[in-house]
Amino acid sequence: MATIIYGKTVCSLCGQTIQTRQDAVGFSAFVSNEMDPLWKFNDAACHTRCLQQDPLGEKAKSRHSELLRQNMPERRICVVCGKKVQQPDDYFTFGYLVDDPLHPLYPYNYAHLHRSCISKWERLREVLGLIEDLKRSGAWKGAGVDWIQRVLTQEGARSHAQ
Secondary structure, three states, X not given: OOOOOOOOOEOOOOOOEOOOOOOEEEOOOOOOOOOOHHHHHOOOEEEHHHHHHOOOHHHHHHHHHHHHHHOOHHHOEEOOOOOEXXXXXXXXXXXXXXXXXXXXXXXXXXXXXXXXXXXXXXXXHXXXXXXXXXXXXXXXXXXXXHHHHHHHHHHHHHHHHO
């Protein structure tokens, strides 16, 4: 969650300092794609009034709430084995990838996996290909997609090394 220090933190929308007793909203790091119009809200703080006036304010609140809901511990069910992911060191999530429900990566928005299951995942090569296509498309900017690709590749290679 964005840290808000009244009198020092600057509103990400208007650029003015958030003063003591002013209503403020803080967002966690919930947008990985720097090309996403909601990027300006990522790990940011803003005045409540600025958020209400921003044309993307409602969408930002909705997506942020969606992330919090989707990542609740009881929702962390591995798409490979169907069991609950309980160990933080064995946890992987894609986070939010794409808006378009017709995009082939859309079903993987907020998907959860045991890292130990990635090497057994029958869709691994397909998803890695889709991630590569997303990178090449120019629709994504930032390290998030590189991190996803790196984790999937490393964990997928583990079965071959053992």
